[in-house]
Structures are given as C-alpha cells and as structure tokens.
Amino acid sequence: YQRRVRGSFKRQLNERPSSPVKRSKTESKKRKLEESEEQPKKKLLKTISTSKVKIAMKTNNSNQNKPVKKLTIKAFKVLPKLADNYSEETWKKLQEAIQAVQKSERVGTSLEELYKTVENLCDHKMSDMLYQKLQSECQKHVEGQLYLLLERKTATNITFLSLVNNSWSSHCEQMLLIRSIFLYLDRKYALPNSSVKSIWDMGLDLYRVHILMNDDVKSKTIAGMLELIEIERRGETVDKGLLKNLVRMFCSLQMYCEYFEKRFLDATELFYVQESDVKLRDSKVAEYLLHVEKRIEQEGERVLHYLDSITRKPLITVLEKVSLQNSIDALITKGFDELMDENRISDLARMYQLFNRVNGLKKMKDAWNAYIKKRGSELVNDKEKDKTMVQDLLQFKARLDNLLKDAFQKNDDFTYALKEGFEYFINVRQNAPAEFIAKFVDSKLRVGKNKGTSDEQIESLLDQVMAVFRFINGKDVFEAFYKKDLAKRLLLEKSASIDAEKAMISKLKTECGANFTNKLEGMFKDIDLSKDIMTSFKEDLKSDIDLTVSVLTTGYWPPYTPVDIKLPIEMMEHQEAFKQFYLSKYNGRKLVWQNSLGHCNLRAHYPKGVKQLSVSLFQAIVLMLFNDSEELTYQEIVESSGLDDSKGELKRTLQSLSCGKFKLISKEPSKAPVMEGDKFRFNTTFTAKLVRLQIDSIQMKETVAENQKTKENVFQDRQYQVDAAIVRIMKTRKKLTHTLLISELYNQLKFPIKPADLKKRIESLIERDYLERDSENNNTYNYLA
Amino acid sequence: FLQYADEQNKDFINEEGLERFFQDLGIELSDILTLIVAWQFGAETFGEFSKEEFIEGFKSLRCESTRDLKNKLPSLKAELKDDRCFREFYQFIFNYVKGPDTKVLDLNMAVELWNVVLKDRFKFLDLWTSFLKERHNKAISKDTWNLLLEFSKHINATMTNYDDEGAWPVLIDDFVEWATPKISSVDKK
Numbered sequence: 001y002q003r004r005v006r007g008s009f010k011r012q013l014n015e016r017p018s019s020p021v022k023r024s025k026t027e028s029k030k031r032k033l034e035e036s037e038e039q040p041k042k043k044l045l046k047t048i049s050t051s052k053v054k055i056a057m058k059t060n061n062s063n064q065n066k067p068v069k070k071l072t073i074k075a076f077k078v079l080p081k082l083a084d085n086y087s088e089e090t091w092k093k094l095q096e097a098i099q100a101v102q103k104s105e106r107v108g109t110s111l112e113e114l115y116k117t118v119e120n121l122c123d124h125k126m127s128d129m130l131y132q133k134l135q136s137e138c139q140k141h142v143e144g145q146l147y148l149l150l151e152r153k154t155a156t157n158i159t160f161l162s163l164v165n166n167s168w169s170s171h172c173e174q175m176l177l178i179r180s181i182f183l184y185l186d187r188k189y190a191l192p193n194s195s196v197k198s199i200w201d202m203g204l205d206l207y208r209v210h211i212l213m214n215d216d217v218k219s220k221t222i223a224g225m226l227e228l229i230e231i232e233r234r235g236e237t238v239d240k241g242l243l244k245n246l247v248r249m250f251c252s253l254q255m256y257c258e259y260f261e262k263r264f265l266d267a268t269e270l271f272y273v274q275e276s277d278v279k280l281r282d283s284k285v286a287e288y289l290l291h292v293e294k295r296i297e298q299e300g301e302r303v304l305h306y307l308d309s310i311t312r313k314p315l316i317t318v319l320e321k322v323s324l325q326n327s328i329d330a331l332i333t334k335g336f337d338e339l340m341d342e343n344r345i346s347d348l349a350r351m352y353q354l355f356n357r358v359n360g361l362k363k364m365k366d367a368w369n370a371y372i373k374k375r376g377s378e379l380v381n382d383k384e385k386d387k388t389m390v391q392d393l394l395q396f397k398a399r400l401d402n403l404l405k406d407a408f409q410k411n412d413d414f415t416y417a418l419k420e421g422f423e424y425f426i427n428v429r430q431n432a433p434a435e436f437i438a439k440f441v442d443s444k445l446r447v448g449k450n451k452g453t454s455d456e457q458i459e460s461l462l463d464q465v466m467a468v469f470r471f472i473n474g475k476d477v478f479e480a481f482y483k484k485d486l487a488k489r490l491l492l493e494k495s496a497s498i499d500a501e502k503a504m505i506s507k508l509k510t511e512c513g514a515n516f517t518n519k520l521e522g523m524f525k526d527i528d529l530s531k532d533i534m535t536s537f538k539e540d541l542k543s544d545i546d547l548t549v550s551v552l553t554t555g556y557w558p559p560y561t562p563v564d565i566k567l568p569i570e571m572m573e574h575q576e577a578f579k580q581f582y583l584s585k586y587n588g589r590k591l592v593w594q595n596s597l598g599h600c601n602l603r604a605h606y607p608k609g610v611k612q613l614s615v616s617l618f619q620a621i622v623l624m625l626f627n628d629s630e631e632l633t634y635q636e637i638v639e640s641s642g643l644d645d646s647k648g649e650l651k652r653t654l655q656s657l658s659c660g661k662f663k664l665i666s667k668e669p670s671k672a673p674v675m676e677g678d679k680f681r682f683n684t685t686f687t688a689k690l691v692r693l694q695i696d697s698i699q700m701k702e703t704v705a706e707n708q709k710t711k712e713n714v715f716q717d718r719q720y721q722v723d724a725a726i727v728r729i730m731k732t733r734k735k736l737t738h739t740l741l742i743s744e745l746y747n748q749l750k751f752p753i754k755p756a757d758l759k760k761r762i763e764s765l766i767e768r769d770y771l772e773r774d775s776e777n778n779n780t781y782n783y784l785a
Numbered sequence: 786f787l788q789y790a791d792e793q794n795k796d797f798i799n800e801e802g803l804e805r806f807f808q809d810l811g812i813e814l815s816d817i818l819t820l821i822v823a824w825q826f827g828a829e830t831f832g833e834f835s836k837e838e839f840i841e842g843f844k845s846l847r848c849e850s851t852r853d854l855k856n857k858l859p860s861l862k863a864e865l866k867d868d869r870c871f872r873e874f875y876q877f878i879f880n881y882v883k884g885p886d887t888k889v890l891d892l893n894m895a896v897e898l899w900n901v902v903l904k905d906r907f908k909f910l911d912l913w914t915s916f917l918k919e920r921h922n923k924a925i926s927k928d929t930w931n932l933l934l935e936f937s938k939h940i941n942a943t944m945t946n947y948d949d950e951g952a953w954p955v956l957i958d959d960f961v962e963w964a965t966p967k968i969s970s971v972d973k974k
Contacts, residue, residue: 738952759955766928767888772930778935779952 005659008515014491087126090117091133094181097132101177101556102141104170111181127189133183135202138175142206145171150216159222164221165242168249175203208253221246226267229302233271244306261311265318268299272322280327285335286347289354292323308502323572325358337369340375343399361413368408372400376425380433389433390440394464397422414574423471430731430752431477431711437469438481441504446489446700447496458500466507474751475512480714484558486520490527490698491550491597522556537581547574551582552594559713560594563649565617566642567595568624596649599696604664608687613664615695618643618653623664628683634678647705654680656698662688664695718751722761727770738779786839798834804832810855817901821861823853824877831882872934875902879930889924892917899933907937909944909964916960929954944968 083089094117100107107114119703121130126723145167146686154160179186179199190198195204211217225246232238250256272295279288300320303312314633324331331351339347355364379385379392400418408414444458453461472478502524509517529552540543567575579591598617603610615623621641625632632640634654643650651674658667658680666683667674726750731735736744745758762781765771774780787795789802798806804814812818826842828834834842846861848854865871882898883890890898896914903910913933917925932954940947940961947953947961 116818742950755950756955756958759952759958763926763928763954767926773931773952778932781952 034258087121087129090121091130093117093132094130095137095371096180096564097181098137099141101174101181104174107723114181115184118182122184122188123477127185130182130185131189131196134178134185134199135206138178138203139206139210142171142210146211146214146217149211150214155601157220157227161224161228161242161246164217164249165245168207169245171203171207175200178203179638204252208255210255212249212255218255218259222263225260226264229264230267231304233298239390240305247306249310256308257310261308261314262305264311265314268315269318272319276323276327280330284341285351285784286344288331289347289350292319292354293325293350295319321356324354324360328355328358328360328363332363332367336364337371337374340368340371340403343403345403345406348403352408352411361411365411365413368414369421372418372421373425376422377428380425380429386432386436388469389436390465391655393426393433393468394461396463397468418602419471422669423473426468426471427473427752431474431714433479434472434474434477435711437465437472437477438485438749441465441482442485442489445496445504446494448494455497455500459503462500462504462507466511470511475516476717476751477711477714479516480558480710483520483523484702484706484710486523487557490523492599492696492699494700519556522553526551526553526556533582534587537578540581543578545574547571547578549578549582551591558710560596562592563595564642564644565595565621566640567621599699606686610687610691611688612692613695614693616653616699619657619695619698622650622653624656626665626680631679632680634676634680637680652698652703654678656695660695662686662693662695719761721751722749722753722758723765726761726765730771730781734783735774736781737777738781741781786836789834790836796836798839803832803834806851809851810858812858815901818858818862820860820878820881820902821865821874823881824874827951828881829885831884868938875934876931878902879927887924890924890930891924892922895925895930896926899945903937907933908942909937909940912964912967913960916963920959920963921956926954929956932957 092665094114097107097109097114118130119129123315149163149167152163154163182199186199190196190202199354212221228238228243245261247256250260278313279291279447283291296316296319299315300312303309303315307315336351339351352361352364355361376396380389385392400422404410404414404418441462444453444461469475486501489501494503505517505520505524508520527550533551534548537549577591583589584592587658595617600615600617600620602615602620604613604623613623618641621643622637625637625640629636636641637654638645638650641650643653645651654665654667654674655672657664658674659670659672663683664686666681668679668681722745723746726741729741729748741762742755742758762771766773766781767783771781772784774782786798789798789806791797791802807814807822810822810961812822815837822842823831823834825846826834826838828838828842843849843854846854846857848857865874878898879890882894896917899907899910899914907913919946936953936957944961944965949958949961
C-alpha cells in the first residue's frame, strides 16, 4: 500500500507528507494480502470475512495405512446483505470520528471498526457518496480554520507565522489520520480513478484553495517570512525551524516558486543593493570583498537550512550581480593598485575568485597589466635609482610571479599580461636596463664581492636575471658591455669561478642562440690556448722568464686601441723573444701588443718594508722611472714613459699612485687632481700593513669615456646593420614605398630604433646613390644597381 | 659667340663674357632669367657657357640674334608657370650651381638661389632660411633641395597637413617641428 501511495503522489505532487506515516497492524497485514492477490497460486490465510478459502493441509504421518484428512473451506456464494440504514448510521460514526480528529480529541469508535465500515461501504458501491461526504466534511473544517486565523488580530506578521504554522501542522496530522481511516476508499476508489484526487491530495487542495490562496493570509505569511529573513541577515538569530516548515508548506502546496520565491528574490536584491552602496563607500576594497564572500557563504547556508534547493542558483546570482558585477570598475579603480603595492596576496586571491564568478577577470587582468607597466616604468626611468635597478627589477619580477601563482592561479591571460607588460616597460628606457644587467652579472661573476654566496645561489640568481633579460629588445647593448667586462675578468684573472662563467655562457646560448655566444666562447678558447703556448714557450726557451702572454684573436675580443709606451729594456727583450717564438709557430699572423691590458707584479724596496705590488703596466712603467731619479716632474714623466695624455691616461695613472689609498709616490702639491706642473717623488715614508698590495683596481674600473665608447660602438654597428638591411630589402623588391620599407625594416631589425633614425639612413643611402626617390612619387624608392 | 668668348680659351664664355652677354640681353645678374637662359642652353658649369651650348641653345630656342633672344625672354619666363616645366628647371639649378665636383650645395648659395627661384612660390621661405641658419648650418643635399619644392606645394598655411612619418627628409621634419609653434603664435597675434 505504501508503494502504491507513493506512486500516486508522484503523479500529482512530487511530494510526501512531512511526517512519516505510522503503520497500524492492520496495514501490515494488508500488505501481505496485497502480495497474495498477485500470486493466486499460493493460498494464504485471509482474516477478513469477505471470502473463504480452501486450506489444504498435509499431515506428516508415519502410519501410511490411515487415510489423509482434508479440510475444505468454501467462499459464500452470495454476498451478505447490509441493513437498510446501514449507510446513514455508519456515516454518522465516521463523521463523529472525523470531527473528533479535527478537534484533536480522542476518537470514540475503534479505528479498526471505522476501517471496516469504510471497507463495507466501498464494497457495496457507496464509494462515490462516501468520498463526497468526506470531502465536504474536510472543506467545512478548513473553512473554519481560515476564519480562526483571520479573526485573531495578531500584533506582527511574525506572530502570525506561528499561527499559520500550527494550523498547517495540525492539518497535516489530521489528514494523515483521516486517510488511514479511509485507506480502503483511497486505495479502491481514489487511486484507480484518475479524475479523483487521493485523500491526501484532496486535503492539500482544500488547504491551498481556502487558506493559503486567501490574499490576507498569503501576503501576511510571506511578509512575515521575509521579515524574519531580513532580521537574520542583519545578524540576529531567528527560528529556522519555523521558516523551514513554512517553506515546506509552500512547496507542498505548489505555491513556492510563483509566490514565495519571486518575492524573496526581489527582497534579497533590494537588501543587497542598499548594503553594497553603503559598504562600498565606507570600507576599503579588501574589507568589502571579505564581506561579500561571507554573505555568499551565509546565503548558501540559508538555502541549506530552510529554503528549497531550487532557489540556490538564482539567489547567488542576484547576490553576485548586485554586490560584485555592478561594482567591478569601482572596486578596481578604488583599491586594486593599493592591494598590489602592499602585496596583499590573500585579498587579491579573494578578488580573483569573486570576480571569476561574475566575468570580471578581463577587467582585473587589464588593471594588472596597467599596474605592471606603471610601476615598472617608474622603476626603470628613475635615474637616481640606477645603481639598484637590476636588483629592484628582480625583486619586482619575483613578487609578480608569486602573485601569479598564489593569487591568480597561474591564469593564462594573466601570465600573458605579465609578459606583455614587462616587455613594454623594460624597453621604455632604451639601452639602460641592458647595460645595467651586464654590469650586475659582472659584479656577481667577479672575485671579491660574493664571498658569502654559494654556487647554487649564484646560479639561481643568474636564472632570474635571464628571465628579465629575455624581455629586452636591444640585446646588442648587453652583449657589448658583457663582452668588455668578461674580457677584463679573464685577462686580469678576476673571475670568481670559471664554472659560473661557463654556466652563464650556456644560459645566454639557450636564450639568444649560438651566434650571440660564439665570440664569447672564442675568448675562453684564446685563454686556454694561450696557456698552452706559454708552456711550450717556456720549455723552448729553457729559462724561466717571468712573462705571461695572452694571445687574443681580434674579433672575439672587444676592440682595443693600442697605446704606445716606452717599456724598460728587459721587458722589450722578453716581448721580442715571445713574438719570434709565436710567429715561428704560426705563419701569416700579425701581433699587436695591447699595453693597456698588461699588469705586473713589482717588488718595491721601501725603507719601512719590502712590498709586493700588483700594478697595471702603465703604473709599473711610471714607478720604474723612479729607479733612476728621486724626483721627476710631470713633463719628465711624460717624456720618459711615452705615455701620452690625450685621453687622460697618464693623469689617471699618476693619480692612482699618488693620491689614492696607498701613496707609493708622493706628489707636490699633494692634493688631487694631478696637474701638469706637479712634481713627484719616491715616497720614502710609505708604509702599509700587508706585504702584498693590489693597486691595479684602476684597470677594472670603467671610465665614463669607456662607457660612452662602448655605447657608440653599438650604435655605430646598428647603423651598419640598418644600411645593410635597407640595401638588402631594396635589392629584392626593387621598388618600395616608404611605409612598406619602414615596416619591413622593423620586421628584420632586432634592436629598437626610431623611425627618424631610419629615415636618416635612407637619406644617407640616397646620397651615396644606393637608392633614389621615384620621379613620379616622392613616397617611393627605387633600387639603384 | 666669339663676341663674348674668353681671351685665353676661345671655346668658352667665362664669367666676364657672361656678364656682358646678359647685359646685352637686358637682364640683371640677380634676375632669375639668367638661370632660365642657362637652363634652356643646357649649361653644365655655373658661370660659363661652352661654344656648343651657346650655339645649340640659340638653335633650340629658334633665335638668330641676341635681339631675338631678348624678345623671347618674357615667353621663357611664362613657360615656368607650368608645374612640370618649373620642376625640371628647379632641379636643374641645383646641379648647375653646385658644380660637378661636389654632392652638396653651399648653404649661402642655396639660400640666395631659393630667394630668387622660390620667391612667391613658397609661403614659408623666410622661415625656412632662418631655420637653416639657426639649426642646420651645413650644405644642402640634392634630396633636400628637390623635396623642398614638393613640400612648398604640399604644405598648407597652418602646417597641419604634414605627416612626419612619411617619406619627407629628416631636415624638413625638423623644420616643421621648429616652425609650427612660430606659426601658431603669429596666428594668435
């Protein structure tokens, strides 16, 4: 029976009564009978006296001689007749019972008997009438209930809710009881008949039509419920059970979506519109987002606690739309940059997740990109912070990478925006970042400053540097400075670790290709080769000259201008010997001595102690002049050393010897800078703590002139590349408009260049008759073979 | 021809002879007509006419005497009203005056020439010459000379139709940049 009942409910309501049906003993027996009717072959005992069955009994008898006894029970052939006024009398009893139930009083007659009477009436074709009577009885009662509800003047909507709740609960209980009494009617008459509602459904229908559809009741109930919800939203506790019951009531009566939910969503929207307005104005973005997150959680719980699950999606959508979607721009403008500056990872992560719900990620990504460009440009353009630029860039990148990982879930669009932003701002100030990165790497690969750092730390630092280097457009500037500094490190033996040097080269190779690193690798080869040459030279000579020569292949190394100086005779002899040796081994080569790169170890006998001096060649030559004279004027030094001062070389050298930390010679007057009228003496009072002194730091330093020259070389080289590109393009195309030529050049050239500079090269080529302007059209160029 | 020819070299008319020739034609030395005549004669070197140039020149102009030529002068001048003609003439002058040894024309010469040739044709001529003296101070290339004519035809009174990303020479780009504020201040006055 239970199964059948559920089936009928599915047809009509998709709902179950809120309290489980208590089975009476008769019902469980009924179930068994149910099964027996489906299995006519098996004959079971029926307790009701409507029919009789045959029972076949088999007795287990050991004595096979005695006959088997059989008992037969037959059904009556004729139905017993009912008394004439049976229906009226029975109806009276039933009616009493119904009313007792409805008054929550004890029912007089036994339930079993009532059940039987219903069964009798139905079997004697009085179901119809019975049903009608039952229905009208229920209706009467329900109408009475309405009256009671409306009659009580309640103070608030909320108190009204309890009344409704009570009325509904009672109704449900009562209908259940009534139904169990009239179960037979339900099963035999209502269920098979599709035009007749089941008793339960009939009860619901009555309740709906007569009570809940009543405008007063309906509006008061809904208003009361919404008030309670608002109170809860404002932070106080309310009776969730009450709300749950009422919601279930609406659902059972099929009035949830149309009447309750609609108004609920409207009220929700209104509430949150007001709240967002105020909160957006008064609180910071981070607080606001935290609050929205909490609200979303709360509304979710609200659905779980008492609303119907169907409301979940529209509710959250309304909340999101009102609190987030409408304010995306305002939130970003108000607080995004601030959150970024303060590196508020969890707040940004929250913003990301919330915006993800409302399609706000694109705008957030744009703000992210704009922030990177803004702060990055500031970083790069601030000339006062040039010394720390690379360090700052690395920190900036690391911070952004963290945010990308922790707050933005490595979102592809955000990753791309980071790359694009970085590439943009790092090239805003051309050439400077490339130069500084080269210097930074030089400082990390040099001896001295990095004593605390392990190899792994240096390696990971270089990796970070490469990640930033990747974005730079004018990599040739980097190459020029890197090469220059590498040369110094190699020649003056200032590399901290050859392994680290080689690691850096291979990183550059991966990043920029073999072309970029060919020359650098050539430099290493030259050093190794020079060592071999020196070994065989010393063997060959069979004596130990204290001379080490590095042979540099032109083209691999930065361009150096040879400086002529007057070397002491011994040095000259050694140099000559080597030159002969080398040229005998390698035909057809030309050797040019680069005096500016040479350095010496001198032993100096000072009155207060012998010192071992590590000096540059120029310094050595000047010092050795004092072997022959106590005092020398500036002019005399100029003549004797042969060091011309066109680039301030001599003055720098003298300054480093007489005005620096170690005054190896004394100057008159003693104040820097060195002037042409100065006099110099061997400093007899010189003293220092250590025996070994490094005076040659002068060679490692970069002068302003040197810096300028490196840059100019790069620009000059770029000009050649541009010219070559123009000629190459025009040779292929023969005839090309100005705009097309410019765009083609930008495609081919790998370094940044202004269109005005390109124009200058074009004009220069016109003048040199490589191209001409077309006679018809100024905008077009023709190739001149 | 022999009337004007040089004493030493009878195949050429030199500067002195040229002066007399123009005097006879009734042209001042500073007059544009001297250049027009040189152009019509296809003269190669500034300040002299070769025998061939002289004779061929007269022939091509269908003149038999100096007087014929003198009468023809107004029509020659009028010819220049045609744009094409003028352009040819204008471009000729550069090569003619600078001479075959160099690629560029001395600045002062160029300015003088412009004052003669582009007078009334280039509204910013004075501005241009002051710009050159102030900022450029170098000789003028052929490209600049030629393109200046186009520029004078193309540019409007407020210099607002200039495209600095176009194929104009960098010198003219600089000129426009330098001159634009000066023009607008004049407007304001």
